Amino acid sequence: MEHVQQPDGFWVPGNQFLTMRQWSPEVANQSTTMWAAIALAEHRDSTQSQKVAVKKSITWQRAQPSVADNYEWLATRLLWEKRFASPEELQPIRQHLMTSQNADCG
Numbered sequence: 001m002e003h004v005q006q007p008d009g010f011w012v013p014g015n016q017f018l019t020m021r022q023w024s025p026e027v028a029n030q031s032t033t034m035w036a037a038i039a040l041a042e043h044r045d046s047t048q049s050q051k052v053a054v055k056k057s058i059t060w061q062r063a064q065p066s067v068a069d070n071y072e073w074l075a076t077r078l079l080w081e082k083r084f085a086s087p088e089e090l091q092p093i094r095q096h097l098m099t100s101q102n103a104d105c106g
Helices: 017-022 026-044 048-062 073-084 087-099
Strands: none
Touching: 026 048, 026 073, 048 087, 073 087
């Protein structure tokens, strides 16, 4: 997986976000990168190149703007932050996601 990572540290989606969900390339790249980093970081037997790929993606993701109006992105970011950040950094994202829930729980 790390062999398809872009030089800047992000992964490009396989068109599922761009065509099915019609997300902007920026949002799709961020979402794909967060999922890839979570998957690689959770693997028990990570290679050194996988560890480097994850670190590179974290640096790239931290430099990207928030997409607070996309709830799938927010949920992914919450999982990503849970894996790569401190509990204090999780709270604002968790709170934003919770206050965005509709009265019918949707």
